[in-house]
Amino acid sequence: MVIDCHVHVSACTPENGEMSATLQNSVAFRFMRWRLKVKGYDGNAERQIAERLRDTLEQTNDLDAAVILAFDGVYNRNGELDPGLTHLHVKNDYVIELARRNPKMLFGASVNPYRRDAVKELERCIGAGAVLLKWLPVTQDFDPADEKCFPIYEVLMHYKLPLLCHTGGEKSLPVLDARVADPALLEPALKRGVTVIAAHCGTKSSFDEPDYLSTFVRMAKDYENCYGDTAALNLPTRSYAWDTVLNDPVVRGKLVHGSDWPIPAFPPISQLPWSEAFSLFWDANWMRRDVRIKQRLGLGEDYWRRGATLLRMTSKAREIQADPALRATGSPRSA
Numbered sequence: 001m002v003i004d005c006h007v008h009v010s011a012c013t014p015e016n017g018e019m020s021a022t023l024q025n026s027v028a029f030r031f032m033r034w035r036l037k038v039k040g041y042d043g044n045a046e047r048q049i050a051e052r053l054r055d056t057l058e059q060t061n062d063l064d065a066a067v068i069l070a071f072d073g074v075y076n077r078n079g080e081l082d083p084g085l086t087h088l089h090v091k092n093d094y095v096i097e098l099a100r101r102n103p104k105m106l107f108g109a110s111v112n113p114y115r116r117d118a119v120k121e122l123e124r125c126i127g128a129g130a131v132l133l134k135w136l137p138v139t140q141d142f143d144p145a146d147e148k149c150f151p152i153y154e155v156l157m158h159y160k161l162p163l164l165c166h167t168g169g170e171k172s173l174p175v176l177d178a179r180v181a182d183p184a185l186l187e188p189a190l191k192r193g194v195t196v197i198a199a200h201c202g203t204k205s206s207f208d209e210p211d212y213l214s215t216f217v218r219m220a221k222d223y224e225n226c227y228g229d230t231a232a233l234n235l236p237t238r239s240y241a242w243d244t245v246l247n248d249p250v251v252r253g254k255l256v257h258g259s260d261w262p263i264p265a266f267p268p269i270s271q272l273p274w275s276e277a278f279s280l281f282w283d284a285n286w287m288r289r290d291v292r293i294k295q296r297l298g299l300g301e302d303y304w305r306r307g308a309t310l311l312r313m314t315s316k317a318r319e320i321q322a323d324p325a326l327r328a329t330g331s332p333r334s335a
Contacts, residue, residue, distance in 0.1 A: 001065060002304045003063070004257055005132065007068050009053055018083075056288075090110070104320070126159050130312065132163070132311055134164045150192075159312065198227070203241045221251070227254045231260035259287050261290070
C-alpha cells in the first residue's frame, strides 16, 4: 500500500478535543481556516475540517490511505492534564471514529507518556486499531529520554507499534521545551528495539533554530530501526534537507512518506526546474501536490511502499490492502 503516515485534523468541541485561544488566534491557524474555507471554531467548523480532509484524500488518487493523527495534551508531573499549557488536544476517540467512518483513514494514536494512565490508554488505542503512536514532545512538554517513557517503549515493542515522533523545529504550535527537539533523545527507544520514525528528519522550521539533520543521518545509519518521514520537507525552511537525504543511499532507504497536511507543500526550486516547480504550485490539493513533488524528485517505489511495511497492520489496513476497490489506481512513479 501507499500510505501518507502524517496527516493532521483539528477538534473544536469539548467531547472531541480543544484548541487554546492562543492557537486559534495564531497566524498559522488563521491561515489554515482561510485555506480550508472554514469559519469560526465550533462543531460546524470541526465537521468542515473533517470533510475537507476526506475530500482531499479522496482526490489524491496515488494514496491508498492516510494515518490521521490524534494529539494528546500536556500533563503535569502528577499525571494530570494541564489545560493551561495544552494548546491543542485531539482526542483518540475522535480519530477512532473518523477512521471508522472513512475507508481511506487509519488511526494514529497519541498518548502523552507523562499521563497517569499512559500504558492503559495506549493499550486501549492499540485494541481500537492504532497503526502508530504520535508524539510532539516540544509542544506536549515531555522528554523522550525520560525513564517515564520506558514503559511506553515496552508496550510499543510488545505490539510492534511504531513511534512517529516530531524532531527538529516547530512553528505551527507553541513550543514549551525546544530542547526536546533533538532526535538523539529517541535513542533509548531505539536501543529497546522500537521502530522510530523521526518526523521531519530533524530539520529546522526557521533559520534561527538548531539543525538536527546531521543527528538524524547518524542515527539512521547507526540503528536499523530508525527511519525519517518527509512530512513538511516541501516547506522552504526545511527543503534544504533534500540534497542530504536523497544523495545518501542509506538515508534515502530510510525515508517514509508523510505530508503533514494541512501544512502546505511548495515545490523546491533548488531541486526542480523553475517551469516544473511553477506548474506543480498550481495544484490546489496540497496533499496531492506533495505527492507529485516527491514523484518529480525521483523517490522510487520502495519509498512509497515503506510506510506499509512499518505500520502495525490492523484489520482495517489489511482490508484496504486486500480490496482493489479501496486501493489507489497505481503506485506513484517518479517522473
